[in-house]
Each structure stands twice: as structure tokens, then as C-alpha cells.
Amino acid sequence: xxxxxxxxxxxxxxxxxxxxxxxxxxxxxxxxxxxxxxxxxxxxxxxxxxxxxxxxxxxxxxxxxxxxxxxxxxxxxxxxxxxxxxxxxxxxxxxxxxxxxxxxxxxxxxxxxxxxxxxxxxxxxxxxxxxxxxxxxxxxxxxxxxxxxxxxxxxxxxxxxxxxxxxxxxxxxxxxxxxxxxxxxxxxxxxxxxxxxxxxxxxxxxxxxxxxxxxxxxxxxxxxxxxxxxxxxxxxxxxxxxxxxxxxxxxxxxxxxxx
Ligand code: NAD
Numbered sequence: 203x204x205x206x207x208x209x210x211x212x213x214x215x216x217x218x219x220x221x222x223x224x225x226x227x228x229x230x231x232x233x234x235x236x237x238x239x240x241x242x243x244x245x246x247x248x249x250x251x252x253x254x255x256x257x258x259x260x261x262x263x264x265x266x267x268x269x270x271x272x273x274x275x276x277x278x279x280x281x282x283x284x285x286x287x288x289x290x291x292x293x294x295x296x297x298x299x300x301x302x303x304x305x306x307x308x309x310x311x312x313x314x315x316x317x318x319x320x321x322x323x324x325x326x327x328x329x330x331x332x333x334x335x336x337x338x339x340x341x342x343x344x345x346x347x348x349x350x351x352x353x354x355x356x357x358x359x360x361x362x363x364x365x366x367x368x369x370x371x372x373x374x375x376x377x378x379x380x381x382x383x384x385x386x387x388x389x390x391x392x393x394x395x396x397x398x399x400x401x402x403x404x405x406x407x408x409x410x411x412x413x414x415x416x417x418x419x420x421x422x423x424x425x426x427x428x429x430x431x432x433x434x435x436x437x438x439x440x441x442x443x444x445x446x447x448x449x450x451x452x453x454x455x456x457x458x459x460x461x
Contacts, residue, residue, distance in 0.1 A: 203433040205232035208282050212238045212263065212326065213291030213343075216247050218393045220343055220424055221291035227425025228287075228432065229255035236281070238263035238274055265292055265322035266314075275329040285333035287432045290326055290342040293319040293395055295358050301400030304356040312357055319361040320368055327372050327383065336380025339432045342369060344385040344443060346451050354400030366443050373441030382440035384431050388419040389447035412456045413448030 209228055213221035214237055225235055236259035239248045245262060252260055259281060261274040278285065295315035299307055323342050330340065347355035348362035366385055373383040390396055390406045399405070410418050427446050430436050445451050455461075 203231045203429055203435065204228055204286075207233045207286040207432065208236070208284065209233050209287035209289065209432070210236045210238065210278060210285060210330070211289045211291070212265075213289070214239065214248050214251060215244055215394050217251060218391075218421075219291065220388065220391060220393060220421065221289055222251060223421025223425040224289050224291065224341075224428040225251075225255060225425075227422065227429050228289075229257075230425075231429045231433070233287075233432075235259070236261070236278060240264055265318055265325065268325070271325055271329060275333075279333055282333070284335060285330055286337065287339040287341070288326060288330045288334075289428065290323050290340065292322055293343070293358065293361070295319065295356075295361070295398075297398045300356055300358065300398055301354050302356075304359075307357045312360075315357045315361045316364060319358065320364040323365060323368050324372070327376070331376060331379070331381065334376075334379070334381050337434070337437070338376075338379075338381035339436070340372070340376070340381065340383045341428055341431055342383075342385045344369075344387045346387055346389075346445070346447065348387075350451075352405065358399070369443070370441045377440060382431070382436070384436075384439060384441070385443045386424060386427050386431070387443050387445045387447065387451075388424050389413065389450050390418060391421075391424075408456075409448065409450045411460050412453060413450040414452065415448035417448050419446045419448065 211225045235257045239245045263270045263274045296311040299311050344362045347359035369385045389409045
């Protein structure tokens with residue numbers, strides 16, 4: 203489904219990363235991939251993964267550092283004459299504020315969380331835009347803590363709400379150029395970022411026990427959704443938040459057997 207398409211994947215920390223699930227699915231569907239990583243240690247983990255999908259194209263990017271973003275997109279345009287898709291799977295918040303009350307969120311962590319987890323999408327979309335043409339697809343990752351309170355998700359919920367709004371505004375800006383912008387919203391997944399949220403194991407178990415499909419999303423499921431959104435099959439979907447959460451979001455209460 204993605205034969206001949208070229209994509210940049212941001213946010214692979216290890217083989218459990220959602221970005222890695224997406225990268226693997228895209229490569230399996232025929233796409234050619236480039237990666238960004240955050241710092242040398244993540245770069246070492248990424249190298250064998252990238253090689254396993256036939257890519258040697260890796261650039262060090264900290265999304266709070268404009269110069270590193272400029273270098274990455276300069277390297278990308280030197281190597282490729284166009285970009286068909288971009289995966290933004292980047293988020294961060296101080297772990298000490300992903301527990302306890304939202305009320306205690308500090309100004310510094312609020313700004314940093316929104317900068318890395320939301321504003322960075324705007325920065326990368328603006329840089330990717332000149333390399334993209336009709337059929338281009340930008341995908342970010344969100345979570346239902348954006349519109350429903352999930353204990354301890356705290357400032358990340360606010361960041362994801364802002365991110366989903368940014369998806370809609372970017373979709374409207376880039377739509378006339380044929381570029382689509384969407385978010386995938388998986389349920390809880392066992393990743394580095396997921397583990398940083400207070401009570402992560404309980405949240406994971408709760409959704410697994412109560413979601414209509416009685417399962418949390420897999421990397422393959424999220425990857426498959428990304429392939430659809432990038433491919434021509436998703437050609438008329440933009441500005442959307444697509445849930446890959448086993449149906450958890452439709453519930454009004456837990457399953458009776460779990461009460
Ligand atoms: P992960 O820890 O594997 O990936 C997070 C990535 O963000 C890492 O690669 C990290 O290097 C990168 N990152 C953080 N700060 C950065 C910075 N300043 N510059 C560049 N990169 C930076 O965890 P994940 O769960 O795969 O997270 C990917 C995305 O999926 C995030 O947006 C996350 O909020 C979202 N998400 C996760 C879950 C979950 O339960 N794990 C559920 C829904 C959505």
C-alpha cells in the first residue's frame with residue numbers, strides 16, 4: 203500500500219515505541235524510511251532497528267532546539283526530493299507531575315510539556331510542508347486523556363487537547379495543498395513514555411478488562427491504522443482523531459463483572 207512512498211519517523215526510543223510499530227508496518231507496506239532520535243543513547247538503540255527495515259538515515263533531533271530541526275530537514279531535503287509522510291510520536295512531561303493532582307502543575311512543566319508534546323508538531327509540519335505535495339500525510343499520536351479525565355495524566359491531557367486542536371488547524375491550512383493531518387489515539391501501551399504516568403499498570407489493566415474488545419491496542423494495530431491513513435485508502439480523511447483503543451472510549455461505565 204505504500205510502495206514508493208518516503209516517510210520521516212520521529213520518536214523511536216526502542217522496540218516498544220509506538221513510532222517503531224508504525225515504522226515496521228510502513229516498511230512492511232513498501233515505504234522507505236528516515237528516522238530522528240533524541241541524543242546519542244537513543245541513536246544507538248535506533249541504529250539496529252532502522253537497519254532492520256533497510257534504513258541508514260538517522261538524524262539527531264531535540265524538538266525544543268530549532269537548529270537541530272533545521273539540520274534534520276536540510277539533511278532530509280539533501281537526500282530526498284520529496285516527503286510523502288511524517289510520523290510525529292513525541293511527547294514529554296516531568297514524571298513528578300504525572301502523579302498526584304493536576305492542581306499542582308508548575309508553570310515550567312506546563313510550558314515544557316506543551317512545547318515538546320504539542321508545539322513541536324507545528325514546527326515539524328512547517329518544515330515538512332515544502333517537501334510535501336498532494337497525497338502527503340502527517341500523523342501524530344494522542345490519548346483520550348485529552349477530553350476525559352484520566353487519573354494522573356494531568357498536564358499531558360491538556361497538551362493532548364491542544365495537540366488535537368493543532369491537528370484540526372494544520373489540516374485546514376495544508377488541505378488546499380492536498381496534505382492531510384490526523385491523530386491516532388491508542389489506548390494505554392507499555393512504552394517508556396506510558397510507564398512514566400502514575401498508575402500506568404492499573405490503567406493498562408483497567409482498559410484491557412473493560413474495553414469492548416477486551417484488549418489494549420498492539421503496535422501492529424496502530425501501525426496498520428497509520429498505513430491506512432498514509433495510503434490512498436485514507437485519501438479523504440483529515441483533521442481527524444482516530445481511536446485505536448479496543449472501543450474503550452464508547453463506555454459509560456465499567457463492565458458489570460468488574461464492579
Ligand atoms: P516512547 O517513550 O517510546 O516515545 C516517546 C518519544 O518522544 C521518545 O522517542 C523520545 O525520545 C521522544 N521525545 C521526548 N522528548 C523529545 C524531545 N525534546 N525531542 C525529540 N524527541 C523527544 O513512548 P510512546 O508511548 O511510543 O510515545 C509516542 C507517542 O504516543 C507520544 O506522543 C505519546 O504521548 C503517545 N501515546 C502513548 C500512549 C501510551 O500509552 N504509551 C497512548 C497514547 C498516545
